[in-house]
Amino acid sequence: MDAQSPILPWITLTIGIGGILLVTRLRRGSLVSPMSITLVMLIAIFGVRPIMMVANDRYNFYGGNNIQDGYQTAAWVGSLSVVFLLFGYFLGTITKRSQAPAESISPPPAVAEFSMARAASVALAVLGAWIILMAISGGGFSYLVLLFEGRGAGGETTVAGMPALVPALPVVAGIVMAFARIGLQRVRRITGLESLLYWIVIALTVIPPSALGSRRFLLPSLIAAVLGALPGSWFRLVTWRMAGLAFVGFLALSIIPFVRSSGSRTGDADLLTAMGDYFSTEGIGGTLDNFFLSYDTEMFNYVAFLATRLGASIEYGYGRGTIGEAILTPIPAALAPGERWSNEILIQAFGGTCGVLYCPVPSTSGIFFYDFGLPGVVLGMTLVGILMSRFEENFLNASGIKLIALLTLASFVPQIVRGNSIAQLWIATQVIVVLIAIRWITRKGSRARRSAQDQAIRSDPAHLCETEVSRHSLIPNDRSQIGSTK
Numbered sequence: 001m002d003a004q005s006p007i008l009p010w011i012t013l014t015i016g017i018g019g020i021l022l023v024t025r026l027r028r029g030s031l032v033s034p035m036s037i038t039l040v041m042l043i044a045i046f047g048v049r050p051i052m053m054v055a056n057d058r059y060n061f062y063g064g065n066n067i068q069d070g071y072q073t074a075a076w077v078g079s080l081s082v083v084f085l086l087f088g089y090f091l092g093t094i095t096k097r098s099q100a101p102a103e104s105i106s107p108p109p110a111v112a113e114f115s116m117a118r119a120a121s122v123a124l125a126v127l128g129a130w131i132i133l134m135a136i137s138g139g140g141f142s143y144l145v146l147l148f149e150g151r152g153a154g155g156e157t158t159v160a161g162m163p164a165l166v167p168a169l170p171v172v173a174g175i176v177m178a179f180a181r182i183g184l185q186r187v188r189r190i191t192g193l194e195s196l197l198y199w200i201v202i203a204l205t206v207i208p209p210s211a212l213g214s215r216r217f218l219l220p221s222l223i224a225a226v227l228g229a230l231p232g233s234w235f236r237l238v239t240w241r242m243a244g245l246a247f248v249g250f251l252a253l254s255i256i257p258f259v260r261s262s263g264s265r266t267g268d269a270d271l272l273t274a275m276g277d278y279f280s281t282e283g284i285g286g287t288l289d290n291f292f293l294s295y296d297t298e299m300f301n302y303v304a305f306l307a308t309r310l311g312a313s314i315e316y317g318y319g320r321g322t323i324g325e326a327i328l329t330p331i332p333a334a335l336a337p338g339e340r341w342s343n344e345i346l347i348q349a350f351g352g353t354c355g356v357l358y359c360p361v362p363s364t365s366g367i368f369f370y371d372f373g374l375p376g377v378v379l380g381m382t383l384v385g386i387l388m389s390r391f392e393e394n395f396l397n398a399s400g401i402k403l404i405a406l407l408t409l410a411s412f413v414p415q416i417v418r419g420n421s422i423a424q425l426w427i428a429t430q431v432i433v434v435l436i437a438i439r440w441i442t443r444k445g446s447r448a449r450r451s452a453q454d455q456a457i458r459s460d461p462a463h464l465c466e467t468e469v470s471r472h473s474l475i476p477n478d479r480s481q482i483g484s485t486k
């Protein structure tokens with residue numbers, strides 16, 4: 001076969017980087033918004049990977065398939081995805097500005113729903129639930145010891161067989177902390193002790209997904225933590241120090257799956273030692289090569305594989321991969337009227353569903369492609385761009401359940417973009433439901449405590465008198481002083 005031309009991937013890479021600069025203007029908050037993270041993921045999948053595939057002459061895919069014939073179509077899917085994502089984003093921005101004079105955006109109430117200490121206690125309780133449920137699923141606490149020593153085949157099987165919400169519990173804990181911090185920052189400055197407590201608990205939420213050796217729930221925890229810390233400095237420019245730390249973090253995230261995978265570690269090496277050994281062996285170049293040519297970006301290969309088969313040996317979905325999948329995903333497999341379309345595609349391609357033989361994931365772009373072809377990519381990514389243009393304003397003005405939903409969805413963006421989008425949205429929805437339940441239980445407990453305190457005060461006339469005197473002493477005699485900051 002003739003060598004493939006990487007011109008389209010280079011165009012995708014260039015437009016994507018330019019789009020990030022235009023969208024974010026290097027502001028801290030914008031750089032971790034769903035739009036910029038989506039662009040980064042698309043650049044990695046449809047820009048960097050295909051360029052490196054040509055450089056390394058690697059076109060292999062599951063089942064011994066060579067996807068070289070579908071390379072250019074997949075490259076077009078990537079270019080169209082980036083271009084029309086940006087088109088939708090700027091279209092949404094223009095539309096939003098034209099509507100702005102007619103809209104009145106009220107700022108969120110300056111009320112902190114949780115203290116940092118209470119949020120930390122709730123988060124630790126959620127992490128405790130993760131430990132108990134994982135131990136029960138694995139057959140005892142010895143399973144946890146095995147898990148933290150290094151992921152093995154048994155650990156993978158156990159995790160694969162449990163509800164997705166269980167390994168997602170550390171993300172729930174992280175979002176609880178982020179939600180509390182955002183509320184507190186709107187009322188007053190975070191103290192040094194509160195900030196320390198915040199990052200300690202966040203570090204604890206990162207340990208469980210690291211033990212599982214997967215970024216599936218590691219990235220959402222980290223993104224939630226950053227989103228919780230940034231609203232106060234959302235529009236400040238990113239510093240070189242932050243960029244350096246982000247690059248180091250990216251390298252660490254790139255290494256973790258390779259040193260945690262089954263059979264990759266020997267002896268008593270802990271995670272950090274194994275990561276150090278891996279980096280000293282591979283270096284920066286090897287680490288980046290392994291990441292961009294691994295399963296992390298194999299969605300390009302899946303799209304290329306489908307490109308030569310859609311409309312022939314594999315049917316187009318015509319809505320079954322988007323709307324149909326969204327309807328069937330929440331239904332238990334035993335009760336569902338049929339296979340989800342993502343599984344049906346795998347059956348037609350490989351003869352078995354996910355977990356039976358192979359389980360590649362399509363990415364958001366891939367789902368639009370196998371449902372409606374290239375026109376589906378154009379329309380679908382335009383709609384995604386319009387939705388993402390609404391995020392920042394809504395996030396910075398959100399509170400309560402709306403803030404919980406936006407925090408969760410933003411945290412899951414990497415998984416939604418690069419994975420089976422509908423399945424990841426369903427997991428995010430379950431996380432939102434759990435968070436709403438936690439908020440309701442916590443608020444109900446707070447009201448019960450306040451009611452008990454009020455009852456105690458009413459039953460003690462002396463205490464009531466002291467309370468009234470204290471309260472009135474805080475009210476200025478001169479009513480004009482009310483609201484004065486002097």
